[in-house]
Amino acid sequence: MNSNDSSQFEKNVDIQSEKRAKRIILALRKIMQHMDNHSIRLNKCYGLTVPQIICLYEIYEKGAMSLSLLSKNVFLSMSTLVGVIDRLEEKGFVQRIRDIKDRRIIFINITDKGMEFVCSSPYLLHNRLNDNLQDLTEIEQINLANSVDILVHVLKEL
Numbered sequence: 001m002n003s004n005d006s007s008q009f010e011k012n013v014d015i016q017s018e019k020r021a022k023r024i025i026l027a028l029r030k031i032m033q034h035m036d037n038h039s040i041r042l043n044k045c046y047g048l049t050v051p052q053i054i055c056l057y058e059i060y061e062k063g064a065m066s067l068s069l070l071s072k073n074v075f076l077s078m079s080t081l082v083g084v085i086d087r088l089e090e091k092g093f094v095q096r097i098r099d100i101k102d103r104r105i106i107f108i109n110i111t112d113k114g115m116e117f118v119c120s121s122p123y124l125l126h127n128r129l130n131d132n133l134q135d136l137t138e139i140e141q142i143n144l145a146n147s148v149d150i151l152v153h154v155l156k157e158l
């Protein structure tokens with residue numbers, strides 16, 4: 001292979017890489033559109049947003065926790081999370097509980113009404129995704145999860 005062939009090969013590799021990057025970006029855009037549409041349906045049906053539901057499920061599954069731990073677990077900033085918890089508390093789904101020893105520490109816990117909501121809402125996004133993933137083999141599910149993890153890592157670097 002001479003230098004001209006090598007240069008042409010490198011250009012072709014770059015073009016293919018750009019095409020794959022564009023394909024990934026467009027796929028992410030489609031995912032965001034699906035999430036937005038799902039969020040709109042959730043808000044219409046249940047009067048809750050996706051972040052509110054994610055927080056509610058996290059507290060339901062893991063029990064009472066501090067705002068800072070919840071923030072880390074659901075990948076929301078503290079300022080965003082405070083608003084989310086305020087709205088959930090107004091609707092009676094969660095309650096703030098002060099630590100007995102240190103009153104500055106506040107835990108968020110799910111209420112009976114919040115538990116009822118979680119138990120009676122089987123078709124939220126992660127449940128529907130789980131149902132659809134059953135069409136894939138276990139290896140395909142693992143590969144998909146690993147690929148998404150890699151994508152998240154790559155996007156962190158942007």
